[in-house]
Amino acid sequence: MTTVVLAVVGLIVGALLGFLIVRIAMNDKLKSSTEQAARLVEDAQGKAESIKKDTLMEAKDEVYKMRQEAQAEAKERERDLKAMENRILQREESADRRVQSLDDREHKLSSMQGQIESRERHLTEREKEIDATLERVAGLTAEDAKQELLDTVRDEVTLEEANILRESEERVRAEADKKSREILSVAIQRVAADHTAETTVSTVHIPSDDIKGRIIGREGRNIRQFEQLTGINMIIDDTPETVVLSSFDPVRREIGRITLENLIADGRIHPARIEEMFHKAEKLVNERIQEAGEQAAFDVGIHDLHPELVKTLGRLRYRTSYGQNVLNHSVEVASLAGVMASELGLDPRQAKRAGLLHDIGKAIDHEVEGSHAVIGADLCRRYGESPAIVHAIEAHHADVEPTTVVAFLVQAADAVSASRPGARRESVEGYIKRLEKLESIANAHPGVVNTYAMQAGREVRVMVEPESVSDADAVVLAHDIAQEIEQGMEYPGQIKVLVIRESRAMDIAK
Numbered sequence: 399m400t401t402v403v404l405a406v407v408g409l410i411v412g413a414l415l416g417f418l419i420v421r422i423a424m425n426d427k428l429k430s431s432t433e434q435a436a437r438l439v440e441d442a443q444g445k446a447e448s449i450k451k452d453t454l455m456e457a458k459d460e461v462y463k464m465r466q467e468a469q470a471e472a473k474e475r476e477r478d479l480k481a482m483e484n485r486i487l488q489r490e491e492s493a494d495r496r497v498q499s500l501d502d503r504e505h506k507l508s509s510m511q512g513q514i515e516s517r518e519r520h521l522t523e524r525e526k527e528i529d530a531t532l533e534r535v536a537g538l539t540a541e542d543a544k545q546e547l548l549d550t551v552r553d554e555v556t557l558e559e560a561n562i563l564r565e566s567e568e569r570v571r572a573e574a575d576k577k578s579r580e581i582l583s584v585a586i587q588r589v590a591a592d593h594t595a596e597t598t599v600s601t602v603h604i605p606s607d608d609i610k611g612r613i614i615g616r617e618g619r620n621i622r623q624f625e626q627l628t629g630i631n632m633i634i635d636d637t638p639e640t641v642v643l644s645s646f647d648p649v650r651r652e653i654g655r656i657t658l659e660n661l662i663a664d665g666r667i668h669p670a671r672i673e674e675m676f677h678k679a680e681k682l683v684n685e686r687i688q689e690a691g692e693q694a695a696f697d698v699g700i701h702d703l704h705p706e707l708v709k710t711l712g713r714l715r716y717r718t719s720y721g722q723n724v725l726n727h728s729v730e731v732a733s734l735a736g737v738m739a740s741e742l743g744l745d746p747r748q749a750k751r752a753g754l755l756h757d758i759g760k761a762i763d764h765e766v767e768g769s770h771a772v773i774g775a776d777l778c779r780r781y782g783e784s785p786a787i788v789h790a791i792e793a794h795h796a797d798v799e800p801t802t803v804v805a806f807l808v809q810a811a812d813a814v815s816a817s818r819p820g821a822r823r824e825s826v827e828g829y830i831k832r833l834e835k836l837e838s839i840a841n842a843h844p845g846v847v848n849t850y851a852m853q854a855g856r857e858v859r860v861m862v863e864p865e866s867v868s869d870a871d872a873v874v875l876a877h878d879i880a881q882e883i884e885q886g887m888e889y890p891g892q893i894k895v896l897v898i899r900e901s902r903a904m905d906i907a908k
Contacts, residue, residue, distance in 0.1 A: 561870070600643045600655045604662055610634050612667045613641065613658075623669040627676045628654035647764060648716035649687070653679045687712035694725055698732040698750045704781040711754070713761040727815050728757050734811035735804075744803060752790035752808050755783070759791075771795045832889065839882050840895075843875060857894040858883075864901040872897040 604610070614621050614634060621632055630645035632654075641658065645651040656679035661667050664675070691712030695703050703711070714725035732753035736746035759766075759774025766773050775792035790808045793800040800806050833851040840849040840860045845867040850859045860879065862872060876897040883893055 600651050602641045602643065602655055602658050602662070604639050604641060607639060609662060610641070613661075615667070615669075619669060620667055620672060623672050624654070624657070624676075627673060628657060630654045632658075648718065649683060649713055652716050653683045656682060687715065690715040690725060694729050694754065697729055698736070698754050699747070700732075700751055700754060707755070707758065707778065707781050707783075710761045710777065711758055714757065717760050719757075719760065722816070724757050724760050728754050730815045731756060731808065731811045734814055735807045738807050738811065739804070742803070742807075748784075748786060749804050749807050751783075752787050752804050753811055755787065756791050756794045756808050756812060769795065769797050771797045832887070835887060836883065836893070839886065840879050843879065845871070845875070855889065855893065857896060860895065860897045862897060862899050864899050867897075867899055869899065872899045 604613075612620070613624075613632075615623075621634070625632055628645075629647065629650045630643050633642040633644060635642075643651055643654045643658070645654070653676070657672070657675045660675045660679065661672060664671070688709055689712070691708040691710070694711055695701065695708060711725070711728070714728060715723070717724040719727065732750040735749040735753035739746040739749035755774065755778055757770065757774065758777060759770035759772070762777070763770040763773055771792055771794055775788045778791055779788045786802055786804060789798070789802060790800075790805040792798050793805045794808045794812055796809075800809060833855050836851045836855060836858050837849040840846055840858055843860075845862045846860055847863055848861040850861075851857075852859055858879070860875070862875065867875065876895045879897075880893075880895045883889075883895070
């Protein structure tokens with residue numbers, strides 16, 4: 399019995415123990431499953447977050463790409479719209495231009511139509527006038543009809559004369575101007591000369607004003623000796639460190655200048671020393687004159703001039719005309735005349751010789767009475783120059799009528815050299831008188847209202863009354879004024895005469 403009880407108790411205890419063991423095992427397994435489930439949930443949540451982030455990034459990239467594509471497409475459309483807008487504007491401008499052109503054509507057609515209508519009215523009135531004239535002539539006497547016919551023919555001849563004169567002058571002027579421009583342009587391009595303005599006084603710089611007293615000398619004996627030897631006037635005033643030498647003879651003035659400069663440099667100023675220095679300066683200037691004459695002849699290629707002509711030519715180095723050095727002017731005239739002669743197919747040597755000697759009379763015109771052209775011609779004739787050269791010299795200022803081509807070339811070359819800008823200076827009084835004379839010549843003609851000298855006297859504009867001066871009369875008037883200017887005035891270059899005939903009609907819209 400006890401054994402059974404014990405066995406039963408043992409079974410019960412074993413069952414309890416087994417139950418407890420199973421319960422504990424189940425609790426551990428449940429706890430492990432819970433932890434594993436928690437880990438799985440946590441892993442799933444992490445993966446879900448990662449997937450969510452990746453998805454958001456992909457979505458953002460896709461949105462950015464779509465936005466970029468949309469912006470590019472918008473810009474492309476904007477460019478297309480601008481191009482289309484430009485094409486539309488260009489078409490509008492083209493259409494506006496066409497409209498403007500059509501308006502202009504319409505205006506011209508209207509104007510032409512008006513002119514045609516006016517012309518038709520004028521012709522109709524003219525026909526009526528002719529009919530009336532014929533009717534009136536039919537009742538005139540033979541003498542009256544003859545006189546009226548002569549008046550009509552005279553008017554027609556005047557018009558025909560003006561037309562012929564205009565056509566012939568335009569044709570001759572065009573041909574002559576073209577040829578002369580070619581010759582002068584070639585000549586001027588091949589000749590270059592410097593122009594220097596000189597005066598009738600020379601200034602000598604002195605180291606200090608104390609020397610002025612020594613130059614004057616005791617009781618003025620030094621200055622008297624200086625002026626007596628040189629033949630020039632010495633002016634000593636309050637101008638600081640300056641002495642002025644005045645004389646119309648440029649050679650004497652140059653000798654005086656060198657004499658005074660040498661005296662100042664030497665320091666010994668007394669009558670005997672002045673005379674010694676004067677003779678040295680005179681010798682030096684004479685040598686320079688000889689060298690200048692020889693150099694000028696050499697420059698233009700003339701080697702057989704008489705020694706006296708060479709010496710006289712050298713004196714022109716110290717001679718000026720309107721501020722232009724006469725020796726440089728003579729060399730330039732010789733070169734210009736030679737080039738123009740070559741262009742015309744002539745021998746340039748004779749033209750150069752005449753051009754070089756044309757102003758040689760200016761070297762002695764203060765010693766001999768008469769025109770420098772006549773004086774120079776007589777001098778060259780005396781020293782064996784040919785008649786053609788003498789004639790060209792004598793005729794270059796129209797003292798005699800030029801009859802040879804060389805004479806005309808020297809005249810032209812002289813005018814070109816003298817009228818070149820900067821070559822000469824003209825006094826204000828002479829300039830004003832020349833302009834006044836130009837205007838007075840034109841104003842003397844009937845029908846002239848006003849005359850204006852333009853461009854420093856190289857153009858004259860003549861305003862005429864349109865009622866009293868016709869177009870044909872204007873042509874004849876311009877020709878007559880030009881002829882009077884050529885015959886009654888001396889001037890460099892050319893003077894253009896322009897006759898202006900103008901009609902104006904005015905009204906006021908109120």
